[in-house]
Amino acid sequence: MEVFSVQFRVNGEEVEAEFPAHLTLLQALRELGYFEVKNGCEKGDCGSCTVLLDGLPVNSCLVLAVQVQDKEIITVRSLGSADNLHPLQENFIKHGAIQCGFCTPGMLLSAKALLDKNASPTREEINEGISGNLCRCTGYVKIVDAIKATADQLKTNQKKRRH
Ligand code: FES
Ligand code: FES
Structure with a gap:
């Protein structure tokens, strides 16, 4: 089977690996x-x-693994650590936005991408931002609460830093 050499970064670390053309990025990771x-x-x-x-x-x-040449990939691993949680992770715990946790890594990354481009999202915008992430457990209200609380917290922290 023909393989292709691909170089990319995952969570800031250089990765070089050989993948067959059909392998998805999910399978490769x-x-x-x-x-x-x-x-x-x-x-x-x-x-x-x-x-x-x-x-x-x-x-x-x-996404095919061979498509990520020179790209930067972020997984939930780099969001925070057990000792130093990202505010989104803290708020997911605080608001009970996690049950089985299977959706949580993807949900957190979609939430991060949303807050990176829109620091003050409405509940509708949050719903839209996580519309590609299905959760079978929480009913979404707590997830949206957690993301809204994070946006408010980040804004307050920013204001405090300015004064
Ligand atoms: S595993 Fe990729 S969208 Fe479901
Ligand atoms: S917490 Fe179980 S799928 Fe979301």
Whole structure:
């Protein structure tokens, strides 16, 4: 089987690997040990495999690994650590926006991408921002609460820094 050499960055680290042409980015990332990228439907329906590709959320099951040459990929692993959670992670816990957690890595990355481009989203805009991420457990209200609370918190922190 023909393989192609691909170089890219994952969470700031250089990766060089050989992939067959048909391998999806989801499969490639999991083969490389990035198990935080969840495999749900493998057909673009659930959003559990969401990663940021050059800052934009994509379903990694719909991207071929050979397409990410020179690209920057962010997985939830780089958002925060157990000792130093990202405000989104803190608020997901605080607002009970996690149950089984399967959707959470993708949900957090879509939320981050939304807040990066819109610091004050309305609930409708949040709903739209996470519309590609399905959650079977929470009913979404708590997830939207958590994202809204994070936006408010980040704004307050920014104001405090200015004074
Ligand atoms: S696994 Fe990619 S969208 Fe469901
Ligand atoms: S918390 Fe279970 S799918 Fe979202």
